[in-house]
């Protein structure tokens with residue numbers, strides 16, 4: 443049993459609470475006690491603001507290697523994708539383990555301690571399975587364990603190379619390693635993946651570009667039968683809508699509705715180009731939406747109607763997706779700040795709304811509804827943000843939540859505990875020397 447005394451903590455609601463004692467027994471909170479004004483002698487003292495662990499509900503770990511290399515020039519999403527495919531082509535299970543351990547280490551340092559990894563680089567470059575067909579997924583699970591983050595491996599069904607009016611295209615040479623032969627071989631492979639106290643398995647369908655309606659129906663039924671989360675990229679680009687209409691005569695959202703994909707187990711990632719009818723369908727079905735604003739900016743996707751989606755009945759989560767930056771505060775505040783630029787209105791999302799998206803709703807989106815809250819019985823996953831940096835100093839209790847949400851960066855995270863285990867202390871990762879490991883893994887992948 444370990445006691446942590448928090449100078450300030452967010453227990454839900456619109457303000458932080460001063461003097462909160464977190465009693466951790468094993469991997470859960472045995473008690474959360476407010477109004478403990480002085481730290482007990484044997485408690486660890488956490489200065490600053492303690493939050494539940496932030497959730498990164500949409501990650502492709504290897505995209506981290508592209509940071510800075512793909513962000514200049516006049517390229518589109520589609521030319522960015524060609525560069526991303528070139529990095530994907532060079533991955534091996536060993537390289538992916540080293541890169542992902544460092545990337546998950548960067549997430550841990552940012553307080554993004556619960557991760558949904560949308561994983562589609564499954565096989566050898568020519569599409570032949572490895573001796574263990576889950577070699578890549580196992581490398582990611584091992585990397586997350588060693589970096590100390592809680593992971594849901596969202597193993598992704600990817601069958602086709604795109605679609606147009608004439609039908610679905612075959613996988614291109616660079617997409618071949620993403621694809622399973624059919625939905626049954628995808629399911630057999632995924633069902634062989636292990637779960638652990640800090641890792642769960644979920645499903646993803648890459649997009650309506652890569653998964654046909656019959657396969658969407660199959661994966662939706664598979665995920666409902668198992669109570670497993672199901673994620674899918676939705677309408678990130680207007681071209682996807684055009685292609686879907688050309689073949690199916692409906693929007694991607696309508697197609698997902700018709701095939702049983704939408705619902706509370708489902709998270710639609712991006713939902714940038716959705717119309718009024720799509721928003722209503724997503725809201726009525728209580729589908730979750732994962733906003734990835736830093737990626738959506740970087741790829742010139744557009745600004746998703748996140749406030750309208752929430753008003754329609756959706757819950758929101760955040761993801762760092764392409765890892766143009768890894769900073770949960772930046773993703774969360776962008777939901778409101780980008781909305782201000784797009785609409786000329788302020789305050790459609792409250793600080794509490796955005797913190798809920800960054801914590802409990804993000805965790806639930808990736809199948810961890812038993813964390814993301816500082817409450818008795820929940821998994822003991824929490825992060826502390828120091829308030830004494832030049833960015834945050836001068837903050838009082840009343841302003842602490844807004845200061846952190848609107849001005850903190852990943853660098854302000856001082857301490858991270860996952861399942862009762864300290865992963866970050868004093869801003870330093872306990873197990874991974876993150877910066878040099880990132881440098882070595884990226885150089886190995888991109889420059890060798």
Ligand SMILES: [Zn+2]
Nearest residue numbers: 502560675763
């Ligand atoms: Zn993505």
